[in-house]
Amino acid sequence: MADISSRVDSDRVLADLNALRAIGAYKTGVHKPTFSEPHLRSLAWLVQQLPEAGLAGEIDGIGNVLGTSTKSGPKLLAGSHLESQNHAGWLDGPLGVVYALEAARVINPDPNIEGVVEVAAWCDEEGHFGHFLGSRSYAGGVTEADIDAARDRNNGRSMRDALRDAGLAGRVRVRCEQGRHIGYLEAHIEQGETLESSGLKIGIVTSIVGIWQYRITFTGEQNHAGTTRMAIRRDAGLALARFCVDVDNRFPAACGPRTVWTTGRITLDPGAPSIIPGAAEMLFQIRDDDPAVIARLEELLHSMAAEVNAQGRCAVAVERIRTGTPARMDGSFQQAIEAASAAFADGKSLRMPSGAGHDAQILSTVMPAGMLFVPSIGGISHHWTENTADADIVTGAEVFVDACRRLLAQ
Amino acid sequence: MADISSRVDSDRVLADLNALRAIGAYKTGVHKPTFSEPHLRSLAWLVQQLPEAGLAGEIDGIGNVLGTSTKSGPKLLAGSHLESQNHAGWLDGPLGVVYALEAARVINPDPNIEGVVEVAAWCDEEGHFGHFLGSRSYAGGVTEADIDAARDRNNGRSMRDALRDAGLAGRVRVRCEQGRHIGYLEAHIEQGETLESSGLKIGIVTSIVGIWQYRITFTGEQNHAGTTRMAIRRDAGLALARFCVDVDNRFPAACGPRTVWTTGRITLDPGAPSIIPGAAEMLFQIRDDDPAVIARLEELLHSMAAEVNAQGRCAVAVERIRTGTPARMDGSFQQAIEAASAAFADGKSLRMPSGAGHDAQILSTVMPAGMLFVPSIGGISHHWTENTADADIVTGAEVFVDACRRLLAQ
Numbered sequence: 001m002a003d004i005s006s007r008v009d010s011d012r013v014l015a016d017l018n019a020l021r022a023i024g025a026y027k028t029g030v031h032k033p034t035f036s037e038p039h040l041r042s043l044a045w046l047v048q049q050l051p052e053a054g055l056a057g058e059i060d061g062i063g064n065v066l067g068t069s070t071k072s073g074p075k076l077l078a079g080s081h082l083e084s085q086n087h088a089g090w091l092d093g094p095l096g097v098v099y100a101l102e103a104a105r106v107i108n109p110d111p112n113i114e115g116v117v118e119v120a121a122w123c124d125e126e127g128h129f130g131h132f133l134g135s136r137s138y139a140g141g142v143t144e145a146d147i148d149a150a151r152d153r154n155n156g157r158s159m160r161d162a163l164r165d166a167g168l169a170g171r172v173r174v175r176c177e178q179g180r181h182i183g184y185l186e187a188h189i190e191q192g193e194t195l196e197s198s199g200l201k202i203g204i205v206t207s208i209v210g211i212w213q214y215r216i217t218f219t220g221e222q223n224h225a226g227t228t229r230m231a232i233r234r235d236a237g238l239a240l241a242r243f244c245v246d247v248d249n250r251f252p253a254a255c256g257p258r259t260v261w262t263t264g265r266i267t268l269d270p271g272a273p274s275i276i277p278g279a280a281e282m283l284f285q286i287r288d289d290d291p292a293v294i295a296r297l298e299e300l301l302h303s304m305a306a307e308v309n310a311q312g313r314c315a316v317a318v319e320r321i322r323t324g325t326p327a328r329m330d331g332s333f334q335q336a337i338e339a340a341s342a343a344f345a346d347g348k349s350l351r352m353p354s355g356a357g358h359d360a361q362i363l364s365t366v367m368p369a370g371m372l373f374v375p376s377i378g379g380i381s382h383h384w385t386e387n388t389a390d391a392d393i394v395t396g397a398e399v400f401v402d403a404c405r406r407l408l409a410q
Numbered sequence: 411m412a413d414i415s416s417r418v419d420s421d422r423v424l425a426d427l428n429a430l431r432a433i434g435a436y437k438t439g440v441h442k443p444t445f446s447e448p449h450l451r452s453l454a455w456l457v458q459q460l461p462e463a464g465l466a467g468e469i470d471g472i473g474n475v476l477g478t479s480t481k482s483g484p485k486l487l488a489g490s491h492l493e494s495q496n497h498a499g500w501l502d503g504p505l506g507v508v509y510a511l512e513a514a515r516v517i518n519p520d521p522n523i524e525g526v527v528e529v530a531a532w533c534d535e536e537g538h539f540g541h542f543l544g545s546r547s548y549a550g551g552v553t554e555a556d557i558d559a560a561r562d563r564n565n566g567r568s569m570r571d572a573l574r575d576a577g578l579a580g581r582v583r584v585r586c587e588q589g590r591h592i593g594y595l596e597a598h599i600e601q602g603e604t605l606e607s608s609g610l611k612i613g614i615v616t617s618i619v620g621i622w623q624y625r626i627t628f629t630g631e632q633n634h635a636g637t638t639r640m641a642i643r644r645d646a647g648l649a650l651a652r653f654c655v656d657v658d659n660r661f662p663a664a665c666g667p668r669t670v671w672t673t674g675r676i677t678l679d680p681g682a683p684s685i686i687p688g689a690a691e692m693l694f695q696i697r698d699d700d701p702a703v704i705a706r707l708e709e710l711l712h713s714m715a716a717e718v719n720a721q722g723r724c725a726v727a728v729e730r731i732r733t734g735t736p737a738r739m740d741g742s743f744q745q746a747i748e749a750a751s752a753a754f755a756d757g758k759s760l761r762m763p764s765g766a767g768h769d770a771q772i773l774s775t776v777m778p779a780g781m782l783f784v785p786s787i788g789g790i791s792h793h794w795t796e797n798t799a800d801a802d803i804v805t806g807a808e809v810f811v812d813a814c815r816r817l818l819a820q
Contacts, residue, residue: 192637224791225672226765227602241654262635264683273674355636381634
């Protein structure tokens, strides 16, 4: 093992990550929405690095970068994404891309290793324009009509305009070649505090949880906030607040050990200080890797809504707007990561599900897939203060490259 | 009394109200934000009607219409407003203006009556640009700097731009002339269901409640909605929902008999479905005519906030952003309306406070003021379905004109 370890260039890995952090820097993080200038510059940066790893590639017609090799032997695909959430962290995405690049730089020129690592940066994993449009395009799940319909949720710019402005209009979208790869490996920061709080270095992802999303709407009666007595009000905002609290009180008895639920957005209509809200809406999300748990919680949600409707003051409707599918990570990938952790991280690893969505869940529909996590300081994620200790970044790179070697050797 | 009654032209009153309803019609209501084209057209319509009532007037430098007379004798000022809330009712404002116009048309040419009714339409009672800017300008409470700072809350257009676009830039703002008027009388729809549910026709306003407004902000920790376990979350949105429910549970034991409170707007930050809100804000309002009740409720609000802060999960701050002053209506105005109700509404009147704010509260700071209400069907207000039966509109007009006559005769 020692000879592989010696060939991971930890300074190079950290320098690459900092180079990407400097493009679109925001405080100690980055602000690189999909197809923003710093995102496009980051993609161009990656394309420039590929030849050093024996790969050729360019940005395709949906903003994916694919670095491919003509070398014979088994091929492992590895990567992540380069755009960020708004004003978010420097490692969410770039870590997995730089690990993949480092694995390619270490493994591809090595005459003693049969096979290659190919590198991918999937566009829009962070969902500025949709759900995993880049990796879904590669897996064959995005139509031209999907692209026609996609718009930037921040500013309404259409994806067609964004592609045209980026000079990508009319380029071919690279599709997955059946049988080309033995599988896909992705590294990511944990985005939680399980590893950190347990003193562990590597998370071996067993599954990626599904996301179920609901629009819950309340209808009361809009009226004057000064003249309408409390006793006769039908305040949709208050009904919503009571529902949120009720969810928080009743879900724990019905959920699974790792279920999470979130009300991320609340809108009162009309939203004026002197008007009793006649309508209110909440966006509500549940994540779990067990569809049976979701079914139980969804039933609870509907029965809670029925109780509110039976009271008759306000009406509530629960509409599922997104249905999740948990993705199982491949067993042999988990074993390879575990063995590499034993070799390079003192065995300080833990098998765990991923609460966040990742491109690996899309790739798992077309090839075996695996993921590894490195610790996140304080578990902070989707915020510019997100960070991971340099030593943990380096350990992760060593485990990642060794896992690639093991997978190619199988 | 019969000769006065015969001179209120009920068809003319209803025709005028319907003419104003046709300007900026929205379903069965109207959409006439301040300084919108239909609002300006409504002001121009009023200016055209003034000569028939023996009055001269134009739109002043803040959008008020003042119809004045050179006739000798006591002068009573009467009016209301012509702009509407967004997509709101047809009578909220116009009713009081048309009653005032009708009183002027009936009384001013009458050689047997000494004195005149002067007519006002106050600009922006509905607060698109601020709080009672029109009537406050007339009362001397608006500076040029206030106008510089005022912006349309719907679209951000500055009041200066709106005045310029309306051709009103540079016009003089008419100010109240000390001693000119014996007082101010305003009619309005009730905007509640007290009169309707009691089978009454006239509300005699005793006081206009004060409005106290608060910005209540919650600070938690923004984090990933998939990877952050429920147990360690600091969800500012959930803290807000719990606070709303807590207010609703605890205020009834501390409030007065007619206190009302409303959470009209809720904002979660960043407001994305996959992010735990790190911050949340609610706009909260309390109305009462007794400052001692407000003091008690404000203390409760602060102690509830202290409890949340003591729990340590999220921080909450309560900031008072508007301080109300209840306005007492003049006793002799109340008596005049009561006597007129006895004569023209079978005495079906009730003394009651106004839960809504009105220009009369501003005018009451510079002259005696009074208000009367007519019933609202279903108590609906600030919504396009707002309405009052034609018969009740006519009864209200007869009571209003007779009250004007009685006040001028005093």
